[in-house]
Amino acid sequence: MLLDPREWTQLELIQFGVTEPATTALFERLLGSGDIAIDVGSHVGTLSLLAAHSVGAQGHVYAIDPQPHNCHLVLTNSAASGFGNITTICAAVGQEDGFITLQHQSDQDRARLSLANIGPNDQPYPFVVPLVSVDDLAIRYEMPRIRLLKIDVEGYELAVLEGCKASLSRVDNVIVEVLPESGAAFAAQLARILSAAGFKFSSVTGEAWSPGQALTENNLWASR
Template sequence: MVEGATDAGVHRVALRVSPRLAGSNPGLVKISPRWAATVRVRRQGVRLELDLRDNLQAVLYYAGRYEPAVRRFLRDELRCGDVVLDVGANIGAHALTAAKRLRELGGGRVIAFEPAADSAAKLGAGAARNDVQLEVVPAALGERRELATLRADSRYDEADAGVRSLYGDGEVVQEVPVLRLDDWAREHELDRLDVVKLDIEGAELAALAGASRTIKRLRPRAVLVEDKRPESSGRMHAVLDELGYLPTGAVLDHNAVFRPELTG
C-alpha cells in the first residue's frame, strides 16, 4: 500500500505479481489457482470483492490502486448527466468509480460491456454493494454480430480474468455474443455518449469498426483506447482519425486519449 502511493509504485507492484514475469521474481510466493482467495476490501472509496489469483485484482489489492492515471482522468473529466461507455469493464475498477463519481455530481449513466459471465456477475454485485447505477451488457463489441470464443492467455494463470480475449491462446473460457455498438445503440435508442473507454485485449480495432456510426453521430468528447501493441497502433490512430478524433498526446496507463477534431 505504501509503494502504491505513487504511480511508479503501482507499476512496480504489477511487475512483481504478474505470473508472466514469475522468472524475474524467484522469491515471490504465488497463490495457487486451485485455492479460493477471495477478499472483500474498500479501495479508494469503492467496495470490491477481489480474487487474488487474478493479476489485475491482486494489483488493486496490494497496491491499493489500479491504473491510477485513468481513475484521475475519470474523476476530473466527468460532468453531471454524462453517459460513459466502458468496453471490457472486467470487474468494474473503472466503471464503478465512474458510477460513484456521477452519483456525487448529481447523476449520469454508465454502460459496461463485459462478455465473461463471472466478471459480469461481479459488476452487478459491485453496483449493488456500492449503491450505484450501472448497466451491465454481457457481450463483447466487434465489427459484426456473431458468437465467438473467449479464451485465457497462456502466459498467465487460468484464474486471470483480466487478460482473457477473443484472440487468446489459452483454455476456452466460454462462448460469448459479439455485438456491433452501432446496432446496440440503435436498438436501445442511445442518444448521448460523452466518454468511451475501450480496453479489450487486442479487439479494439474491431470494436471501433462496429461503432463508427455511433461515434460520428454522438461525438463523445473523450475516447480512451488501450494503445500498447506496436503492430496495431498505427492502424488504430488512422481509424480514429477517420472518425474525426485526434490524439491529445496523453497516454494514461497505456490508454491513449483522443478528442474530437475541432471544425470550423
C-alpha cells in the same frame, strides 16, 4: 468492492487501490452528472464504478465484458455500492453482431481474455457469448451523446472501433488501450479511424501523441 486475491490484477487493487492512476484520474476529470459512459472490457468494474459515481443518478454506465465471472463481480460490486445506474452486459464487442466462442481462463488471470490472440491463460473449456457492436448498443439504448467510450480488449480494439463508426460522431472522448506488442500498423490504423472521426490525440496525462510514440499506461486519449 468484492475482489478476488487469487487474480493478480485484483490483488494489485487490494494492495494499492488503483492499477492505472493516470487513466483513473482522467475518468474523474471527464465525467460529470448526467453523462453516459461505455466501458468496453470492464473487468471487475473498477472504472465502471468510478464512472457511475461521477455521472450520478441522471447518468448511466454500460459495463461490458465477455467473461461471466467478471460480470458477476461487476453486478456484485454495483449492488454493494448501491449503483442502479450501471447496466452490465455479458458480451464481447466487435465489428458486428453474432456469437463468439471463447476459452475459460484460470483463476489467477481473467483480465486478459482476448478475441485477437491466444490468451496467456486460455484453458480447453469453451463457452459462447454474444458479440455486439457499439453502434447497435447506441441504438438499442437510445444514447443521444456518449461522453466517454473506454476500450480495453487485449488487441481487439480495431474491431471495436470498426463497429462504432456510425456512432463515433456522438462520442466526445475515447480512451483506448494501445499495447506495444500490437505493432506500428495497428497504432496507425487506430489513429486513422479516430482522426477521420474528428479526434485529436493525447496520452492520458495530456501530452500530444502520434503513432510510434509510447503512451502512459498504454492508454490513448482521443478527444474533440
